[in-house]
Amino acid sequence: MQVQSTRPGHAVVSGRGETREVNTALVGEPAPGDWLLVFLDGARECLTPERAAEVNAALDLLAEAMSGQWPGVEADPGFVLPSAMSAQELARLTGG
Template sequence: MCLGIPMRVVEIEGIFAWCEGRNGRSRINTMLLGDVAPGQWLLTFLDTAREAIGAERAALIDSALDALDRIAAGNGDFDDCFADLIDREPQLPDFLRKEQS
């Protein structure tokens, strides 16, 4: 299974960026994105940046990854990891909604 890990750019080195995230510091290939800047958040897969993301989305993804860590450790208490979904009615994406006539 390949999980996307949010990482914050610290330093640029050609087509690579030194980034910091939940698992420490890593050298990330940024060739698929082009120019990135220190302070920017990236969604990374296998040490490659696939998407530039905002800090808020990075925090939500990190929170979901915290839930997976808890589950793997046998802890079933992870509701706080999905605070943005608690007490919210599920919504279909726009493309799945029927057009109202």
């Protein structure tokens, strides 16, 4: 998220469709325009603009994968997760 404004120990940041205030105790005092990696309302790391773009691209891909909206990719992954298997299927899978 990109820093919009600051006050001691905090910054107002925006990105990914939201604006919020975060604690900056772990990263020091950022300046407006700086990029921060934010988790649970706390800044965890200062980022270069290039690294911020990489993180945003990865989050975009994750959001697409979670929505099942990847163009040209079937919704069926072609396999079943163990949590959806019967006891017999799990025994077969594990050799039990």
